[in-house]
Amino acid sequence: MANDKLVKFNRIFLGVIVALTILLILVYIFDNKINNEIIQKFLSIYFISFLLFLVCMLIATLIQLKNLNKRDLKGRIIKFVKGFVCYFLFLGLLSIFFKPDNIDLFNIVAISFGGSFGFNFLDLLFFKKTSESNWS
Structure with missing residues (x-):
């Protein structure tokens, strides 16, 4: 049961990272029309989310390895x-x-x-x- 919840969490978190990556690409495309302050806030949110995703991946992998x-x-x-x-x-x-x-x-x-x-x-x-x- 915990395995199912962990897999769902990882899939959702990966979806969030993919959505943020697409938004990051769009921000760079429309860079001249968006305020720099908004871009800086978005970039900080993106990098924090990405780092959290990497940490969660490592922790989830260790949890799954324990169950093998x-x-x-x-x-x-x-x-x-x-x-x-x-x-x-x-x-x-x-x-x-x-x-x-x-x-x-x-x-x-x-x-x-x-x-x-x-x-x-x-x-x-x-x-x-x-x-x-x-x-x-």
């Missing part, structure tokens, strides 16, 4: 680590080959972590039934 069986959890963590290492090596090699004078290690780690996290854990947030057969 040990075998599924172990498989997801192993795939997360493997994916992180593969992304890190791939992006590191691309940086060495294409921009050897300007390698941004923080950026590489952030993209590797986010990509691996997204591929391995985000289905827990938006789908009611997730099985280990998806990850075998």
